[in-house]
Amino acid sequence: MTGSPNDRESEANIDLNEDTTGALQMNNPEFNRHPQSGYRMLRDSGPVVTLPGVIPSRANADAHLVGRHADVLTVLRSPDVFSSRFDAVHIGQVRPLIPLQIDPPDHAKYRKLLDPLFAPRRIALLEDRTRALVSDLVEAVADDGGCNFHAAVSEPLPSTVFLELLGLPVSRATEFVALKDGIIRPTARTPEERSAMVDAAGARIYAVLQEVLDERLEAPRDDFISGFLDAEVDGERLTPEEVIDICYLFFLAGLDTVTASLDCMMARLALHPAERRRLADDPSVIPHAVEEMLRWETPVTSVVRVTTQDTELSGCPIAADEVVSVVLGSANTDERAWDEAEAVDVDRRVNKHLAFGGGVHRCLGSHLARMELRVVLEEWHAQIPEYRVPEGVELDYSPGLRQIADLPLVW
Numbered sequence: 081m082t083g084s085p086n087d088r089e090s091e092a093n094i095d096l097n098e099d100t101t102g103a104l105q106m107n108n109p110e111f112n113r114h115p116q117s118g119y120r121m122l123r124d125s126g127p128v129v130t131l132p133g134v135i136p137s138r139a140n141a142d143a144h145l146v147g148r149h150a151d152v153l154t155v156l157r158s159p160d161v162f163s164s165r166f167d168a169v170h171i172g173q174v175r176p177l178i179p180l181q182i183d184p185p186d187h188a189k190y191r192k193l194l195d196p197l198f199a200p201r202r203i204a205l206l207e208d209r210t211r212a213l214v215s216d217l218v219e220a221v222a223d224d225g226g227c228n229f230h231a232a233v234s235e236p237l238p239s240t241v242f243l244e245l246l247g248l249p250v251s252r253a254t255e256f257v258a259l260k261d262g263i264i265r266p267t268a269r270t271p272e273e274r275s276a277m278v279d280a281a282g283a284r285i286y287a288v289l290q291e292v293l294d295e296r297l298e299a300p301r302d303d304f305i306s307g308f309l310d311a312e313v314d315g316e317r318l319t320p321e322e323v324i325d326i327c328y329l330f331f332l333a334g335l336d337t338v339t340a341s342l343d344c345m346m347a348r349l350a351l352h353p354a355e356r357r358r359l360a361d362d363p364s365v366i367p368h369a370v371e372e373m374l375r376w377e378t379p380v381t382s383v384v385r386v387t388t389q390d391t392e393l394s395g396c397p398i399a400a401d402e403v404v405s406v407v408l409g410s411a412n413t414d415e416r417a418w419d420e421a422e423a424v425d426v427d428r429r430v431n432k433h434l435a436f437g438g439g440v441h442r443c444l445g446s447h448l449a450r451m452e453l454r455v456v457l458e459e460w461h462a463q464i465p466e467y468r469v470p471e472g473v474e475l476d477y478s479p480g481l482r483q484i485a486d487l488p489l490v491w
Contacts, residue, residue, distance in 0.1 A: 112477035115381060116422060119410035122147040127394035131405075143384075143403045147410030149417035149434075151394055155385055155406050156439035159183045162385035162404055164441050169384045170275070172263045172282020177329040178322060180441060187440055189313045194326070194444055197304065203447045210241055210452060214459040222463050226470075226490035233460070234342035234487070238452055242334030246327060247303025248292060259285050260335045265478050285331055289324045304330070336481055337380060338449050342456055343484040344377035344477075345370070348424075350469045350489055355426050360465035363458055369426035370453045375433035376424050378409035379482045383437060408434045467491040 111118045122129055122145055129145045146152055155162045163183050166176040176182055179190040196202065214237055221227040239253045248256065262281030268274035292305060300306040308323040318326075349356040359366055385404045392398065412433045415421040436443035443449070467489045469475065475484050 109476065112479050112482060113475065115378075115409055115482075116376075116413050119147060119407065119413050120422070122407060122410050123414060126396070127151050128396035128398065141403055143405040144398055145382075145405045145407055146393065147407040147414070148394070149411040149414040152406050152408065152411035152434060153438060154393060155404060156434070156437060156441070159187075159440055161388055161391050162406075163388050164383075164385055168386045168403075170278065171332060172278045172285065173325075173328060174282070174286070175321065175325050178325045179444070180329055184440055190326075191440070191444075193311055193313055193318075197307075198445050198447055200447050203451050206241065206245070206448070207451055207455065209244075210237075211455050211459060213237055213240055214456050215463075218459050218463045226488065228487055229346050229489050230339070230343055230483070230485055230487040233456065234339045234346070237456060238338035238342070239335055241448075241452060242330070245304060246330055246334065247296065247301060247305040248288070248331075256288070256331070257335055259288075260332055263332060264336055264481055265483070282328075285328060286324065289327050289331070293320060293323060293327075333443075333445060336483070337443075337445075338452050340379040340478075340481045340483040341374065341377070341449065341453055343487055344379050344482050345373045345453065345457070346460075346489065347469065347475055347484055347487060348373055348377060350467055352424070353468070355424065356461075356467070357465075358426055359457060360461040363461065365426055366457045366461075367450075367454055368428060368431070370450060370457065371431040371433065372424060372426050372428045374435035374453075375412045375418075375428075375431055377482065378412050378433075378435050380435065380437075381409045381480060381482065382407045383441075408437065464491050 127146070127148055128151070129147070130142060131145050132142045146155055160183070164181055165183060166173070166181050168181065171177075173181075179187050179194060182190060214233070217233045217237060221232050227233075235257065236253070239257060240250055243250045243253060243256070259281050263278050263285075266274050266277040266281075268277050293309070296303075296306045296309055300309070305323065305327060308318055308326060309320075311318050313322075349359065355369070359369055382405050385406060387398050387400050387402045387404060389400045390397070391400075398404065411417070412435060413421050436446040436449075468491070470488055470490050473488055475487065477484055
């Protein structure tokens with residue numbers, strides 16, 4: 081099969097040369113800081129690109145990377161072929177996480193229960209409390225002339241919102257964040273060490289959730305965990321194991337993704353003063369800016385699927401039981417899908433990005449995330465419109481989920 085780089089290049093998957101492979105490795109600090117050039121390299125290399133050792137949760141298995149927007153959509157919308165099942169990724173779980181690792185048809189019954197909890201109308205009820213939390217956090221540093229934004233705002237705000245919502249003690253937020261990082265960002269040198277660290281953190285999370293579940297069985301409260309214990313799916317009560325499997329997923333996602341998004345957005349604005357001033361001068365732009373920075377930064381760079389059968393994608397064969405890494409960040413900067421794909425326009429109005437994924441497994445908490453991101457940008461720029469990253473500081477983004485644990489800002 082022949083064609084231009086915008087067409088289907090070959091019926092064989094492409095193995096990259098050493099230089100290109102290095103540029104796309106998620107443990108490459110330069111890729112994590114500026115992944116867009118790597119994404120372009122991926123898309124130009126072919127529809128499906130084989131990259132070795134990019135799935136640490138599967139003992140550094142090879143993955144078939146998919147980076148073009150149309151192909152990414154195909155994978156996300158075909159759970160019968162590209163499954164999000166239990167073995168797609170190992171994050172300390174002992175059972176499939178609900179609803180992420182449950183494919184159709186069973187997936188629908190869980191989403192029917194969970195979707196209303198995160199509907200826009202429900203999320204709107206949380207905005208006043210969220211705004212008060214943000215205002216307090218910003219006021220606490222406004223007169224200091226500088227702060228580590230990650231420690232001051234982007235970690236405590238979503239952690240507090242999420243823990244209050246789920247029903248876990250906010251007083252243990254530091255402990256819970258450390259457990260989450262033990263799974264998402266383990267400090268391990270080998271796949272074996274990584275697996276042991278992830279399993280240990282996972283076991284502790286299960287113990288915490290079981291402890292709280294037992295408390296709610298004795299004394300229910302107005303929180304998600306208590307609600308799940310009373311919930312029914314297809315006329316049957318959720319089992320305690322199902323409640324824990326829902327909450328385990330919420331624990332990881334709720335304590336990380338908004339934090340990573342805030343880090344990426346504030347770093348972007350601090351390094352690009354024209355964009356920052358646009359938001360400070362006209363707060364009505366902020367909702368559009370949130371969408372554009374989600375598109376450009378895509379803090380959750382990729383998601384993993386496993387093929388259930390021999391298949392092909394844009395003419396490239398993929399065998400059954402192979403790992404497919406769906407590179408959301410690449411799809412979001414694909415010139416085939418976007419006008420001026422590699423330009424950041426905080427006024428962009430049409431923005432159907434895939435930062436929250438797509439298909440049946442699209443992020444359950446997208447409306448909550450959008451609200452938190454918008455409120456933080458509104459409150460921060462109302463109080464601290466002028467800020468920057470100090471001269472000479474090079475920011476360090478974590479791989480996979482692009483968090484910046486040390487994000488110094490000065491004003």
